[in-house]
Amino acid sequence: MKRILLINGNRTTEPYPVYPLGMSLVASALRQRGYDCRETDLYYLQETSGGEPFTPLGALITGWEPDLVGLALRNVDNVSWPVPDACTPGYIEAVGHIRRFTKAPLVLGGSALTLFPRRLLEETGADYGIAGEGESAFADLADTLFSGGRPADRIIRADGYLDPGSAGSRDRDPDLARFYLSAGGMLNLQAKRGCPHRCAYCSYPALEGRCYRYRPAANVVDEIESLRDRYGADFYMITDSVFNDAGGHWLETAEELARRGITIPWTCYLRPGRFRDADVALLKRAGLHSVEWGTDCCTDTTLAAMGKDFGWNEVAASHEQFRQQGIYGSHFIMFGGPGETPSTVSKGIANLSSLNQAVVFAGIGIRMFPDTPIVARAVAEGLLEPGADLFEPRFYISPAVDPLWLDSTLKTAFAVRSDRVYGDSTLSEKTRMMHGLGYRGPVWDFLLEERMDRRRRRTR
Ligand code: B12
Numbered sequence: 001m002k003r004i005l006l007i008n009g010n011r012t013t014e015p016y017p018v019y020p021l022g023m024s025l026v027a028s029a030l031r032q033r034g035y036d037c038r039e040t041d042l043y044y045l046q047e048t049s050g051g052e053p054f055t056p057l058g059a060l061i062t063g064w065e066p067d068l069v070g071l072a073l074r075n076v077d078n079v080s081w082p083v084p085d086a087c088t089p090g091y092i093e094a095v096g097h098i099r100r101f102t103k104a105p106l107v108l109g110g111s112a113l114t115l116f117p118r119r120l121l122e123e124t125g126a127d128y129g130i131a132g133e134g135e136s137a138f139a140d141l142a143d144t145l146f147s148g149g150r151p152a153d154r155i156i157r158a159d160g161y162l163d164p165g166s167a168g169s170r171d172r173d174p175d176l177a178r179f180y181l182s183a184g185g186m187l188n189l190q191a192k193r194g195c196p197h198r199c200a201y202c203s204y205p206a207l208e209g210r211c212y213r214y215r216p217a218a219n220v221v222d223e224i225e226s227l228r229d230r231y232g233a234d235f236y237m238i239t240d241s242v243f244n245d246a247g248g249h250w251l252e253t254a255e256e257l258a259r260r261g262i263t264i265p266w267t268c269y270l271r272p273g274r275f276r277d278a279d280v281a282l283l284k285r286a287g288l289h290s291v292e293w294g295t296d297c298c299t300d301t302t303l304a305a306m307g308k309d310f311g312w313n314e315v316a317a318s319h320e321q322f323r324q325q326g327i328y329g330s331h332f333i334m335f336g337g338p339g340e341t342p343s344t345v346s347k348g349i350a351n352l353s354s355l356n357q358a359v360v361f362a363g364i365g366i367r368m369f370p371d372t373p374i375v376a377r378a379v380a381e382g383l384l385e386p387g388a389d390l391f392e393p394r395f396y397i398s399p400a401v402d403p404l405w406l407d408s409t410l411k412t413a414f415a416v417r418s419d420r421v422y423g424d425s426t427l428s429e430k431t432r433m434m435h436g437l438g439y440r441g442p443v444w445d446f447l448l449e450e451r452m453d454r455r456r457r458r459t460r
Pocket residue numbers: 006010012013014015016017018019021022023025026070071072073074075076077078079080107108109110111112114115130132133134135138186187188190203204207208237239240241369
């Protein structure tokens with residue numbers, strides 16, 4: 001049986017280390033196609049071997065002798081203005097080491113590769129890149145290579161989206177699951193793919209498609225059950241771009257969780273809107289612990305300019321409705337986006353201060369990605385030259401605000417409350433400490449002073 005080794009190349013720990021879900025789905029598809037597939041991970045190797053991942057990786061590769069290797073590239077950079085931390089040097093280093101240990105063909109995949117396939121293939125010198133969903137595409141490529149064939153292009157675009165039933169797996173790598181549950185405080189899964197919305201900055205529809213593709217709710221809950229029973233998950237995230245869809249799949253999933261009595265805590269992204277109290281209560285019964293609200297902007301003007309179909313009133317009302325049921329919320333706000341002016345900045349800060357028991361993370365500017373609506377706006381406003389290579393990070397900042405003024409305004413406004421976070425470089429370290437102490441979840445709620453009943457959630 002041919003051997004395929006998959007390596008997760010992501011070593012980012014901000015805001016916390018994340019289980020390589022995409023890689024495990026690809027591994028599962030390869031096993032179903034009859035390949036002997038093993039998974040490993042550079043961050044896991046680094047942390048379990050005392051600081052340097054390539055010696056244990058070398059031992060694994062030379063001992064197991066894979067016939068084909070896949071490397072998962074998740075992040076391009078950390079999207080932080082003004083100078084984001086780039087991940088490419090780490091990927092180049094990883095490819096260099098892998099090449100020293102094996103002559104097997106090397107295939108890249110993952111969201112970073114999907115966004116910039118040609119550049120990442122050139123920069124790293126890997127053999128092939130699969131842009132898009134890797135499950136079928138990698139298995140097809142393996143079949144081709146092992147039967148002596150060659151694909152027509154080194155970049156394979158997996159544009160034909162998977163049918164919903166196959167987009168999921170109950171299997172995780174047991175060592176990685178144990179490690180990430182402890183190091184990142186949770187495991188993860190997807191209930192559906194795609195997003196039909198058109199928010200100006202967002203690359204998710206380009207990555208996953210513009211319409212929802214659902215997995216059967218029972219199948220999603222089987223996977224959650226498996227995370228709990230086989231891998232000991234006592235916290236998970238449903239990583240859908242937006243969990244609440246107009247078709248009601250999110251409620252079906254919650255109903256199935258409640259019906260089976262699966263109440264382990266979880267988190268997800270929700271789009272602010274109008275919610276029925278009964279639905280919020282159902283989510284609570286199904287274990288929803290906290291919400292990462294897809295707010296992004298904090299005034300009606302900037303929400304509209306960003307292409308959101310809700311206003312500030314919906315944000316405030318949704319937040320309050322969930323808070324009253326004991327479900328806490330965080331909001332990530334990008335200041336300086338389309339339509340921002342000094343007056344929307346002041347209004348936005350005032351709006352944010354009206355949110356009770358909310359953690360607010362703020363950043364400046366928008367890291368632009370290909371195939372997103374904001375690129376055309378930036379070109380039209382003369383902020384970006386047409387055809388610019390966005391692999392080198394470029395930020396959209398509204399011409400009506402001075403970024404240095406914005407920086408100092410946010411520092412002043414956010415300094416007064418512990419649940420308002422702007423430019424705090426110590427947060428990831430604090431999160432790491434909390435996870436090290438056995439706390440689960442994204443743990444930003446430790447910034448909410450009234451929520452210090454954490455002893456109940458500690459696992460060891
Ligand atoms: C959920 C999420 C988070 C959650 C994760 C929580 C958790 N516990 O899992 C949180 C909030 C923590 C988070 C944080 C960050 N995130 Co995030 N996140 C996402 C999101 C919405 C979904 C990721 C996911 O689970 N997808 C589901 C899996 C199944 O998909 P996938 O990984 O892409 O895998 C498929 C393919 O890529 C491919 N594939 C994957 N691996 C491999 C390997 C091989 C060999 C092959 C062939 C194919 C292949 O096949 C898979 C199955 O189809 C994506 C956006 C999106 N819709 O993709 C952003 C995204 C991945 N995040 C991104 C970023 C930047 C970040 C942060 C750096 C932001 C920050 N500054 O904090 C951090 C980094 C965290 C870390 N430690 O790495 C970027 C990455 C690209 C980029 N722009 O650099 C994305 C794409 C969003 C964006 N802005 O464009 N994130």
